[in-house]
Amino acid sequence: MAVFVLDRCGKPVMPCTEKRARLLLERGRARVHRVLPFAIRLIDRTADSCAFQPLRLKLDPGSKTTGLALVREFNGGIAVLNLFDLMHRGRQISEALTARASMRRGRRGRNTRHRAPRFLNRRKPDGWLAPSLQHRVDTTMSWVKRICRWTPVTALSTELVRFDMQAMENPEISGVAYQQGTLAGYELREYLLEKWGRKCMYCDKEGVPLQVEHIHARANGGTDRPSNLGIACQPCNQKKAARDIKAFLKKDPARLASILAQVKRPLKDAAAVNATRWVLLNRLKATGLAVEASSGGRTKFNRCRLYLPKTHALDAVCVGNVAAVADWRRPTLAIKATGRGAYQRTRLDKYGFPRGYLMREKSVKGFQTGDVVRATVTKGKKIGTYVGRLAVRASGSFNIQTGKEVIQGIGHQYCTMVQRADGYGYSFNMDSTISAGAGDASRAALSLPGMNARVSRAKA
Structure with missing residues (x-):
């Protein structure tokens, strides 16, 4: 995967290859800015002295997973730099709100102090979306802004509708004629x-x-x-x-x-995408970048014409006007929205009664759930090195979620911080049909010089 690069002032410059990033770190010309996605910051250069090429961020919005692709435009086509699969948590949000409503309803019905339901004091503003739908828009825009903060993106492309044959035949069609054509x-x-x-x-x-x-x-x-x-x-x-x-x-x-x-x-799924597509388009236009809106029919046509596999990220590559695609055989960084915890201190059973109590403190031995750590176990039954997302326990014996399995009972003394929790979990999708010839970029990203060093405190 391409490595994000920032200048000494924190401004984005053109991404570089993994080999070039390794050389810059070894020679002391750069520092690790962020681990996942991997980004470095130069210490001897500013953006004014760097050359730029047109970069475009493409999106394929979905109800469960949104595909993102960072591409470089050149005469005759595009070259793929990075592929992302952004997995939403709309279903978990909907279920959590349903459980909360049931608990409050049961609390009002039991023999306790009565609290009358309040329904007439709430007004929904114009453009209101359900929390599970608003989450999809907010999460997508959060990552659009992050990538724009790490790379000099000049334009955006998004899939707006699946098929719009009537608009192609008659751009002036509207109203009843549009619905019955x-x-x-x-x-x-x-x-x-x-x-x-x-x-x-x-x-x-x-x-x-x-x-x-x-x-x-x-x-x-x-x-x-x-x-x-x-x-x-x-x-x-x-x-x-x-x-x-x-x-x-x-x-x-x-x-x-x-x-x-x-x-x-x-x-x-179709209802969720239809409810959020125009809101997302307006939010993208508000960034001030040029936005290209395309149809799903063109995306499918481009993918079939270019003989690309069917994935969310590669669908994003095919959004809009695409003549040719180069360097698409790359691993995909899967980004899963996990949230930052909950205020609720108890787990409830199906009747609304507490069945377990959670810790009051989120931090244990300097770690908290969601941190990415490297655990090097030197003795016991679990000897080895593990890199993944952490789940803390009050006892100091943690669980580590790697890309394939969960390793339980890792002592805190073996863990080294790699990246603080940011509300997302990261893993690499190394499909053989896509990653053939791409190299083991996942291991390369986790073994670059400076990986074990302290991550920069600069805002990421």
Whole structure:
């Protein structure tokens, strides 16, 4: 992976290769500024004396994972510098808020001091998003600003919509004409394919032509609403015909119950992306950089034309106008939003009663959960060196989450601080189809000179 470089005043300059960063550190011309993602700070040069090339940060927003790619633009294409997978925690936030609401509701219902519910004193401002959705926007923008702080990014690209065929045919289309045109049927089919897993709802066949199926036949008063539509192969569609679905699946009650439940279940991932895409675009425009908004259709076209694997980060590479891609075989840094802990001091059971108590102090022996440490164990059953995310215990016997496993019972005396907790967990995705020929960049980043030295106190 490319190494982020800052000048002696903390201003970003062009990223460099791992080999060049190693030489700068060995010769004493740079200091370690940050470990993950790896960044160095020059001590003998300022940004005024450095040459710059156009850099673009590309985003592929998703409900669970957002792909980011830092690329360098040149005549005829782009060269990939860094790949990131940003994993959100929207689901955990939603579940935590639900648990809190249940606990408060139960507290009001028990034989305790009554506290009346307060609902009329809250007003939602314009543009309000649910906390689980707002988290996706805030986390994405946080990393956009971080990367812009570490590199001289000149432009941004983001995927805004999946397909917009009508706008290509008639840019002036709007209103009812937009909703009832070509795009309506096309996106409806894509929505149904995603919702039903691209397989027949009656026999689970995959890889065969699928047809739009009316669960309640139109001949019996059924509508064309998405809540009444599914997908089925031609034999199953003809076999069901206009019969009621309960009569058709009389001998398979489990499948009938599953289909009726799936009909009422919305496509939550698509809803989450649709609810946040315009907010994210406006936040990106507020950065003052040039923003390119593209469609998912173009992203898929670029990926298929360039024969790139399907990953979140490489989807980000293919966003927008891409003629050619170089140096895309790189490891991907997976960034998982973990949060910074909670104010709640107890764990609750399903009835809302405490089942365990947490520590009052977050710091134990100078460490806290989320710190990245290097543990060199010299005796006992766990002899070896481990690098990963720390989970502290009051006893001083910690757990270390490495890229593959959790190592339990590591004494604090064996741990050396690498990077303080910042609310994210880091690991490298070394897929063989992507990292072939890229070298073991993960081990290289963790073994650069100065890695064991004290990390710079400069703001990262």
